[in-house]
Amino acid sequence: MWRLYQFPLCPFSRKIRLLLGEKGVPFELVREDPWAASDMFFNLNPAGRTPVMVHADKELVLSDSRAIAEYFEETVDAAPMINGSSTNRAEIRRLVALFDENFFADVTAPLLLERMKKRIVLREPPDSRMLREAMRLAHGHLDYMDYLSIPDLGSQALR
Secondary structure (H helix, E strand, O other), X not given: OEEEEEOOOOHHHHHHHHHHHHHOOOEEEXXXXXXXXXXXXXXXXXXXXXXXXXXXXXXXXXXXXXHHHHHXXXXXXXXXXXXXXXXXXXXXXXXXXXXXXXXXXXHHHHHHHHXXXXXXXXXXXXXXXXXXXXXXXXXXXHHHHHHHHOHHHHHHHOO
């Protein structure tokens, strides 16, 4: 059985949990706190980042949410997540990568730092300016997602 080493608030871990659920892949969750990663976890993924998928019977270790998603998209026929022509699939992958990288850097990482890591690990108060800026940027990203979801406008981005 697959084991998913993940952190519940990690958006990349969340993406893999959703993908596995949609595809009906059974897996066991193993929590890995990013600020207290074990030596065993660093042996699985020297980058020390979640998610990591391990299948002991197959002696297979997968890390990075994009690589994990591609692996399951290619090996599990149930519920394909990326449909359409090769051009459309490439555009979908581009948008997913853009959203993963930009939203994480602009919104998720600052919010996790200010609201969780500073409070639990560093025992410091959050910086309200950083929280406001992250939320301002979140609105911009979500507006772009709205734009892409409008059939006439969003489909132009997929051409």
